[in-house]
Amino acid sequence: KAGVTQTPRYLIKTRGQQVTLSCSPISGHRSVSWYQQTPGQGLQFLFEYFSETQRNKGNFPGRFSGRQFSNSRSEMNVSTLELGDSALYLCASSLREQGHGELFFGEGSRLTVL
């Protein structure tokens, strides 16, 4: 079956703009988690959604937000982009909530902020 799909794979934005990233989980998976990956900080947890509800949130400012739809697809949004938001944004899905099994990752959306 198809894996986790993230779109777009690459994008370039300028400071002050906003961006929306999309994630389609593996069919049947109800949990979607988002991570930010940078060379300096590694993989940092952003948030997790399960059955359209945000279960958990990392230590990121309010400019970072997300949502999950009834079909389990998820989007994350970053407003008022800063240079430091340049990163690989990874989405991961799982059958159950985090902590109860393997996360399956997508290939990521690479965001460059100029």
Place this chain on the structure above:
Amino acid sequence: GENVGLHLPTLSVQEGDNSIINCAYSNSASDYFIWYKQESGKGPQFIIDIRSNMDKRQGQRVTVLLNKTVKHLSLQIAATQPGDSAVYFCAENLNSGGSNYKLTFGKGTLLTVNP
């Protein structure tokens, strides 16, 4: 092993040798651990997991060892192959309040396999 600084630890091995990648985790209450492999340009891929009620688990060519006394996790790769070249992350399952858990990742170790 793992490093909380800016530089990614590296491990370079010869093809056919065994590799050992180490990880120190932070919370003695963590009850579930996973090793992930990330190849260049790809997302992390599950390798093997272990629950805190075990101290060893084996997969195909990989073994994970858990030492709860010193909060240490290791990944052993037998007969390392060029295709094993990647960044390896350990992740611990941290309780973030109530019944909520989140996987927290280490900084990663870059494994390079020389032919």
